[in-house]
Amino acid sequence: MAKLLVNAARSKGTINRNIYGHFSEHLGRCIYGGLYVGEDSDIPNVNGMRSDVVAALRAIDIPVLRWPGGCFADTYHWRDGVGPKAGRPSIVNTNWGGVTEDNSFGTHEFLELCRQLGCKPYISGNVGSGTVQEMSDWIEYCTMGGVSPMAALRRANGQDAPWDVPYWGIGNEAWGCGGNMRAEYYADLCRQYATYMRVYDPARPIYKIASGANTDDYAWTKTVAERAGGLLDAISLHYYTIPTGEWQHKGAAAAFGTAEYYASLRRALFIDELVENHSRVMRAVCKDRKLGLVVDEWGVWCDVEEGTHPGFLYQQNSMRDALIAAVSLNIFNDHCDTVVMANIAQTVNVLQSMILTEGDRMLLTPTYHVFGLYKGHQGARQVECYAQTKLVGPEADAVPQLHASASQNAEGDLLLTVANLDEAQSCPVECIVPGMSARAIEALVLAGDARAHNTFDAPQAVQPRPLAVTRAADGFTATLPPCSVAAFTLKA
Ligand code: AHR
Numbered sequence: 137m138a139k140l141l142v143n144a145a146r147s148k149g150t151i152n153r154n155i156y157g158h159f160s161e162h163l164g165r166c167i168y169g170g171l172y173v174g175e176d177s178d179i180p181n182v183n184g185m186r187s188d189v190v191a192a193l194r195a196i197d198i199p200v201l202r203w204p205g206g207c208f209a210d211t212y213h214w215r216d217g218v219g220p221k222a223g224r225p226s227i228v229n230t231n232w233g234g235v236t237e238d239n240s241f242g243t244h245e246f247l248e249l250c251r252q253l254g255c256k257p258y259i260s261g262n263v264g265s266g267t268v269q270e271m272s273d274w275i276e277y278c279t280m281g282g283v284s285p286m287a288a289l290r291r292a293n294g295q296d297a298p299w300d301v302p303y304w305g306i307g308n309e310a311w312g313c314g315g316n317m318r319a320e321y322y323a324d325l326c327r328q329y330a331t332y333m334r335v336y337d338p339a340r341p342i343y344k345i346a347s348g349a350n351t352d353d354y355a356w357t358k359t360v361a362e363r364a365g366g367l368l369d370a371i372s373l374h375y376y377t378i379p380t381g382e383w384q385h386k387g388a389a390a391a392f393g394t395a396e397y398y399a400s401l402r403r404a405l406f407i408d409e410l411v412e413n414h415s416r417v418m419r420a421v422c423k424d425r426k427l428g429l430v431v432d433e434w435g436v437w438c439d440v441e442e443g444t445h446p447g448f449l450y451q452q453n454s455m456r457d458a459l460i461a462a463v464s465l466n467i468f469n470d471h472c473d474t475v476v477m478a479n480i481a482q483t484v485n486v487l488q489s490m491i492l493t494e495g496d497r498m499l500l501t502p503t504y505h506v507f508g509l510y511k512g513h514q515g516a517r518q519v520e521c522y523a524q525t526k527l528v529g530p531e532a533d534a535v536p537q538l539h540a541s542a543s544q545n546a547e548g549d550l551l552l553t554v555a556n557l558d559e560a561q562s563c564p565v566e567c568i569v570p571g572m573s574a575r576a577i578e579a580l581v582l583a584g585d586a587r588a589h590n591t592f593d594a595p596q597a598v599q600p601r602p603l604a605v606t607r608a609a610d611g612f613t614a615t616l617p618p619c620s621v622a623a624f625t626l627k628a
Contacts (some may be wrong), residue, residue, distance in 0.1 A: 217242020
């Protein structure tokens with residue numbers, strides 16, 4: 137029997153709610169058709185935002201939403217997306233399929249979406265093809281409460297009060313689609329941008345996030361931290377799990393063999409090492425100023441579904457992907473002393489989505505359900521959790537059978553989230569929580585074949601169901617089905 141030991145006496149601190157953040161880009165059907173259908177649509181909406189999608193995201197307590205990209209951000213000129221819609225220019229989305237972008241979803245619409253979702257906005261500014269002035273004006277437009285040219289423009293466009301936009305990104309993937317820059321050059325530009333990102337209301341500070349490294353480019357993090365760290369709050373990191381490890385043939389979302397299943401999980405677990413190493417670099421460089429790590433793009437990236445636009449990045453979402461979400465969130469929880477935000481890519485209809493839509497139909501993916509099972513971790517105190525478990529899978533891609541994290545909320549309730557990565561074997565587990573005498577234990581599990589997924593005809597094929605637990609001294613025992621994610625809540 138595997139053992140889980142939870143030591144509530146030791147903690148790395150509070151799990152930032154923003155670790156459960158999301159990312160939405162002008163890409164494929166994420167914004168248009170996914171989140172936004174326009175006021176005139178037959179699909180039920182409030183001010184153009186899909187009511188079904190908004191309700192589903194509210195149910196998992198979405199804390200923060202990153203927008204407008206991604207690569208799109210460094211081609212985006214915010215003035216194109218404000219003012220009367222009839223007057224907004226149509227542009228070409230050069231990154232994603234060369235389709236027409238009519239700019240009907242712009243700053244006001246994004247901030248209305250965040251209002252409806254009850255989440256914080258995180259805007260990525262344009263460094264690659266924009267200017268310092270443009271970014272500075274955008275911040276003034278959104279956040280200036282007094283008298284100024286940009287505040288006047290915002291009012292003329294129908295928004296009197298300033299918005300609270302706490303998070304601003306200084307470009308995206310500046311090493312790639314955001315300008316193909318050298319780290320040294322970007323770091324200098326970053327200093328310049330950061331200088332003109334003004335705070336107009338001291339009660340609403342601005343959190344400045346530099347465009348960070350791709351995967352294990354530690355030299356990028358070091359250079360940006362050394363040269364610009366004093367003007368920043370955080371540096372980002374992007375890491376995608378490519379099931380096969382090959383960009384040309386990434387692997388299908390819901391059709392793969394056992395070898396690819398374990399290889400994907402091993403690749404997903406690599407984010408632990410990445411977070412650890414990037415954090416170490418930042419700590420070593422910025423000794424007197426703590427920089428946060430913002431993992432603002434992560435998730436599994438598969439081949440697009442057959443028959444769909446290759447530039448739209450539409451993929452199904454399987455139980456394997458649910459496990460990838462589970463281990464990633466466990467890892468972020470356990471690095472809550474450095475990881476201040478994470479944004480899974482992307483919210484609706486793109487990459488590892490929470491939600492897929494087809495016309496007026498919507499389904500919740502297995503990954504969505506993981507965010508539901510884990511939502512109690514948001515803002516809770518991380519507590520130490522050790523899994524005594526064997527390795528499973530082929531030698532080259534062996535992964536721990538159990539992967540877990542735990543937290544305790546203000547009421548003293550303990551949430552333990554555990555994934556059984558074994559594709560075929562269930563796992564009996566004994567969980568020991570010394571000193572905790574729980575009033576009640578609630579347990580839910582998401583389980584199925586690794587390829588199991590929800591479709592528009594069977595939208596509830598994969599969904600959480602109750603899991604039996606047996607109470608024991610100082611804890612409980614339970615059996616986790618193969619390929620499953622469980623959440624145990626021990627009520628204080
Ligand atoms: O999420 C899709 C793309 O992946 C983003 O636009 C870009 O930042 C990354 O390369």
